Amino acid sequence: MKERIITPLIPFRKSIALTLTGFLLACFAQSAQSNEPTDGVGGQLPDVTQRYDFNLDGHPDFVLNRGPATGIWYLDSIIFLSGALAPTLPPFGWRLIDAADFNGDGHPDYALFNNSTRQTAIWYLNNNVFISGAYGPTVPAGWALVAVGDFNGDGKPDYVLYNSSTRQTAIWYLNNNVLVSAGFGPTLPFLWKIVGTADFNLNGRTDYLLFNTNTGQTAIWYMSGRTRVGAVYGPSVGVTFYQLKGAADYSGEGYPDYILFNISTHQTLILFLHNNVSVGSAFGPTLPAEWTLTLP
Ligand SMILES: [Ca+2]
Ligand SMILES: [Ca+2]
Ligand SMILES: [Ca+2]
Ligand SMILES: [Ca+2]
Numbered sequence: 001m002k003e004r005i006i007t008p009l010i011p012f013r014k015s016i017a018l019t020l021t022g023f024l025l026a027c028f029a030q031s032a033q034s035n036e037p038t039d040g041v042g043g044q045l046p047d048v049t050q051r052y053d054f055n056l057d058g059h060p061d062f063v064l065n066r067g068p069a070t071g072i073w074y075l076d077s078i079i080f081l082s083g084a085l086a087p088t089l090p091p092f093g094w095r096l097i098d099a100a101d102f103n104g105d106g107h108p109d110y111a112l113f114n115n116s117t118r119q120t121a122i123w124y125l126n127n128n129v130f131i132s133g134a135y136g137p138t139v140p141a142g143w144a145l146v147a148v149g150d151f152n153g154d155g156k157p158d159y160v161l162y163n164s165s166t167r168q169t170a171i172w173y174l175n176n177n178v179l180v181s182a183g184f185g186p187t188l189p190f191l192w193k194i195v196g197t198a199d200f201n202l203n204g205r206t207d208y209l210l211f212n213t214n215t216g217q218t219a220i221w222y223m224s225g226r227t228r229v230g231a232v233y234g235p236s237v238g239v240t241f242y243q244l245k246g247a248a249d250y251s252g253e254g255y256p257d258y259i260l261f262n263i264s265t266h267q268t269l270i271l272f273l274h275n276n277v278s279v280g281s282a283f284g285p286t287l288p289a290e291w292t293l294t295l296p
Contacts, residue, residue, distance in 0.1 A: 051100050051198075052248050052296050054086075054108055054127050060248040062259075062268070063099060063295035064287060065089075070096060070110075070294065072128045073285065078250055078270050080285035087123060087130035092116065098148035098196070099295055100157035102176050111136075111157070113145040120145055120159070122177045137172065137179040149197030149206040151225055160185070160208075162194060169194065169208075171226040185226040192219070196246035196296060198256035201275050211237075211244050218244060218258070220276050234258070235271060235278040242269055246296030250284075259284075261293040268293060 052060040054072045062073040068089040074081040089096060093116035099108045102122045110123040120136035139145060139161055147160040151171045159172040169185035188194065191214045200207050200220045208221040208228075218234035235258070237244050242260035250257045251272050258271035268284035287293060 050106075050108065052108060054125070056106065056127075059252070060250060060296065062285075062287075062293055063096065064291045065096065065294045066290045066292070068094075071291065073287075075250070075284070077252060078268075078282050078284040084128040086125070086128040094121070096294055097145050100148045100150075102157055102174070104156070104176070111145065111148050111159075113139075115144070118143070120177075134177045136174065136177040139172075142166075143170070146194050147197050151206050151223065153204065160194060160197060162188075167192075169226075183226050185223075186221065186228040191215075195244050198247040200247070200256055200273070202254055209234075209244075209247050213239065215239070232276045234273065234276040237271070245293050247273075248296045259293070259296050261287075263292070266291070 052063070054061050055074055059076050061075050063086070064071045064073060068091065070086040070089065071083055072086050073083045087110070089112065093114045094112050095115065096110055097113045098111045100111065101107060102109045102111070103124055107126050109125050112121040112123060118139045118141070120139065121133055122136055123133045124131045136159070142165055143161045143163050145159055146162040148157045149160060150156060151158045152173055156175055158174050161170040161172060167188045167190070169188065170182060171185050172182045173180045188210065192210045192212050194208055195211045196209045197206050198209060199205060201222060205222070205224050207223050210219040210221060212219070215236065216238035217236045220232050220234055221228050222230035237258065237260055241264070242262050245259045245261050247256040247258055249255060250259070250270050255274050257273050260269040260271065262269070266287040266289065268287065270282050270284050271278050272280040272282070
């Protein structure tokens with residue numbers, strides 16, 4: 001049974017020992033600080049466009065899902081160009097959490113998380129086509145993979161983990177699918193959750209995008225590595241009609257924008273931002289009835 005579940009993930013590498021050892025070492029010893037970015041590497045801008053640009057035309061796209069099926073909607077800014085089916089996720093607890101280029105071939109890949117086993121996996125894609133899969137580290141009990149972003153400026157996506165009991169975050173620094181080191185990030189306030197990551201103030205450091213599930217308020221936590229160095233409110237998006245799905249630069253001027261999805265009408269809405277300030281909005285395409293927006 002299990003073999004059948006993991007078939008799409010072969011070849012894979014399991015590294016549970018490395019996972020737990022690395023996590024504990026990093027969490028209980030401060031030596032992991034050596035992995036923090038320095039000013040010397042701070043000038044390298046994370047490519048927020050490429051994160052979700054599946055056909056490599058310079059424009060971020062949408063990832064949709066209908067149950068385990070996924071699809072890509074190719075956009076030119078907020079204009080729908082075409083759609084294509086993408087790989088179907090495995091059964092039994094696997095979810096698509098985020099996308100980024102893990103193996104450095106220029107193509108965004110899927111980051112998957114299994115709610116039951118807490119196993120992570122990377123699905124390497126060429127545009128919308130599944131190439132191969134590999135297991136990433138398994139996260140400890142109580143933790144979940146909630147987002148992906150490059151937090152130490154090495155150009156390689158890292159995991160953002162969240163513990164819903166303690167509301168603590170952690171960053172797991174990866175080399176492709178392999179855990180290199182780990183450390184705690186800031187603890188979220190009650191009722192706030194991480195929606196995604198992006199560099200909102202364009203200082204070359206990846207930031208947290210937070211959402212208050214009670215009030216619909218958004219906030220950006222400016223990060224330096226896994227240290228919070230500032231916090232500002234973004235626009236409130238409410239809790240009634242639109243879900244905040246994530247952020248990427250859809251207007252093409254560099255600043256990440258909010259992507260919202262209306263769960264009733266399936267309309268998408270883009271809030272254009274300059275840093276944390278809303279400078280306009282526009283409707284994007286409306287998704288078909290059975291499909292929901294997954295990414296960004
Ligand atoms: Ca890739
Ligand atoms: Ca990294
Ligand atoms: Ca930043
Ligand atoms: Ca923008």
